[in-house]
Amino acid sequence: MKQKVLVCRSLFPAAIERLAEYFEIDYHDRDVPLVPADLAARLADKDGAITLLSDRIDSQSLAGATKLKALCNVAVGYNNLDLAAISRAGVIATNTPGVLDETTADTAWALLLASARRIVSADKWVRARQWQGWQFHDPWLGNDVHHATLGILGMGRIGQAVARRAAGFSMRVIYHNRNPLPVADEQACNAAWVDKKTLLSEVDFLVLLLPYSPDNHHCIGRDELALMKPQACLINVARGGIVDDDALIEALQKRKIAGAALDVFENEPVLDPRFFALDNVVLTPHIGSSTRATRLAMAMLAADNLIDALHGRRPPNLLNPEVWDARQSITKESAP
C-alpha cells in the first residue's frame, strides 16, 4: 500500500507526478494556504507532507499526526516551521537550499538598482502623463551604484551570489556575519568582513540576507538605521521581522536614509499602510525566488527530499539530523 502524503498548496504538475509515482496524494490544489484546523485535520492520517512558507507547522498542527515522519518545506527559509516542536514529535524536516541562490541574488540586484535610480516612481510618473520634456534637473536624480559600497548582512550562499555580481559595478563589498567566511570564499566574492557597526555606517547599499529567528527579530531598528548615511538604501529580500517596519517607515519619512526596497514585510501580506504613501520605497510581493525554473527546481527538490525520507534514505536537506539519527538507531535496535 502506498504511503499517504499531503501537498499543502498548488505546485507544478511535474512535482505532483513525481510524488504520485510513490505516494497516495491528498492535494490541496489551490494557491492559498490551508486554514490551521484544516491543515491539522489533513495531516492526521499522513506519513509525510510538502509544506510552503505560508504553512505554520507547530505542536497544534501536529497534535493528531501520529504517523507523520517527514515535512518537506518548499523554501530555503523555514521560520514557518516550529523545528523544536517538529523534532519533539519525531518528525524530520527539510528545506530547499541552493537551487534559489542565483535567482534571489538577481532579485536583490533588481531592487537595489530600482531603488538607486528611482525606476518605479519614474515609471509611474511617465504613465501619469506628467512628463513634459527632458530636463537636466529632472525629479529623478538618483544615486550611483557603480563604485559605491555594498554591504551584506548575512553572508551565506545568497549573500555571496549578491557580492559576486558587484564586481561588474566596481563596488567595494563589505559584509557582516557572526563568523567571517574562509579566506578563499571571501576572495571569490572580493568581500571583506567588518563589524556590524562599521557595516551600517559605511554602506551605500545594505542588503539583508539573514534567516529569521527570534534572535534577530528587529535586528535593524531605530538604533541601526540611525547609523546609516542619509544617501544609504536598505534592501530586504530575507524575511519580515528582521527589520522593525515602524522604525524604517519613520527613517524613510524623515529621509534619514535615502530609500528602501522591500520584498518581505512584518505581517505580510498585510502591509503597514504608511508604506504606500512613501515615494522612496520600492515594494514587491515576496518574489525573491520567483522564476519559473527556480520555483520548479524548489518543488522538485522538496519532492525528492520527501521520497528519500519516506523510503529510509537520508534526505539531502535535513534540518534536524538528530531526529533522523535517533530514528535510524531505533530501526537498528528493533532489527531481528
Ligand code: GLV
Ligand atoms: C523564500 O522566501 C524562501 O525562503 O525560499
